[in-house]
Amino acid sequence: MVGKRGPILITCQNPDCTYFQIEDGKNITKNGHNSAGNQQYYCHHCRRFFIETKNTPLYDSRLPRTAVLIIAKHSTEKTSIRGVSRVTGHHRDTISRYYHLIGEHAEKLNDYFIHDISAGDCEMDEIWEFVPKKNKNLLTTDSEELGDCWSYTCFKRDSGLFLAFESGKRNIDTCADMLVRFFNRMELPTPENKISIFTDGNVQYSICLPELYCEPCLDYGQVIKVKEKNKLVYVIREKIMGNPDSKAISTSVIEGYNNKIRQRLSRFGRKTASFSKKLNRFISALNIFQFVHNFIEVKSSHKSPAMLESITDHLWNWSEFLNYHVQF
Template identity: 25%
Template structure:
């Protein structure tokens, strides 16, 4: 079986992390789209495992959580009329939890935005933290039961509930967002410090995610056609963001700032990690046939 040179694999992974679409990567790297797709799957699985194993025992003080919207195959309102839409087509939400100090993405989850996903997300987050934290979320009600179930009373939890009005007259249009006219801080559990009740870092990380991944860009044809590929790309992005990308303020990676890594990873390290995680081809046995020699 032919294998791409390390430099070519590094080029493809780098372009994925820099927001290029799969077809543009295929053209620039001069490889087939199937090659890019296979590397995406292999890299996604390896990166998900790497994050699960290494982002543990995080000693954070303040954690912010948020959700970012995207869609798979078609927007939710168009799924009913879409041709051959898969079961997972429609709105796709990515839940993220970020350490406000190190900027480490502690936990992530791709799926729906209901209470079931909220509970799975909070259970995963709680299992990765080494100490009691101050937690801030937006006003999404699914967090209430999920935080209680995951942390019990061992958390200082507050909600930042934003209030919206109509879009300004000068900015009204098809894609004009509602105007945020205020926000209130609600203590839910423990004793959260009102000065640090904020989701600003989580929202800023979501902006980075939307700009770095073609699949999240609004008004584009680069959206995910398969839910699994969307999830694989988030896994790759998370390892790149945590372990490879230098944070401008810290001058080190978020993983190094959080103490979960002691070295700077390179894209070559990611490619080697993917190779090591890939299943090894088995030995080829003798050719078997049902025909009798005659």
């Protein structure tokens, strides 16, 4: 006697289907396995087949899943691509390609999961790197995206959630793009439920923030560190908008997380031979780190930052991350 079939959790993964990644109204049945052993499905709406790895980094992979899993785990452990190549035995171009695929997958999941985050204390800062050479070594014929690269980052103080980042030149456009992404991922604050933002003395934030938030809904303060001969002399805590608590005006939390990025991603080292050769690879690495930090790594009480923010109810693992399908 044939047992009752379990529910089909996957949605149609064919982009041309009107029910692409849509849960409600889907009509999908299992249809055996392909030659690689992957489960195959049939969508009755678009009348096309697809396999379970479609739209994941594992799709059309010539490496076994265990090998891809090992490569993925090395992506946030400060190991150079050549180093991973020596450890795994796979060519460096293969490692680089999987890093890029995993980074694109992480970006999709970050956009999918991080939204409607409750108001609270948030810190913002910038972290410097170069792609693939420093500004002083640029030629006049080099692309505009090469040279010094700054990543504007934002973390939520209490949960440690890595909310948003934007990488590019250190200008107001890059700052504005990060703040728009941050704005879209947060709940709209109210005068009764304000959002608090703390940054360093970068004037770009004070120009862009008033365009997104009205003053009754925002408490914004800046930490200005005065140095002489590379030594800290004193710190100024300045209220820019609203009425933030002077003692709460600090960027020490995000400075610690930015240091964690430098410690975990070799391409972020100040003096390194593992620098990024292309900007999109640089962004992919940071997307992977963002997802791993938020969903896979423990923050406190055996919970990840995503669990503390009630984005997910469990601690993710690498296999779940690589196999996850976005659905609406």
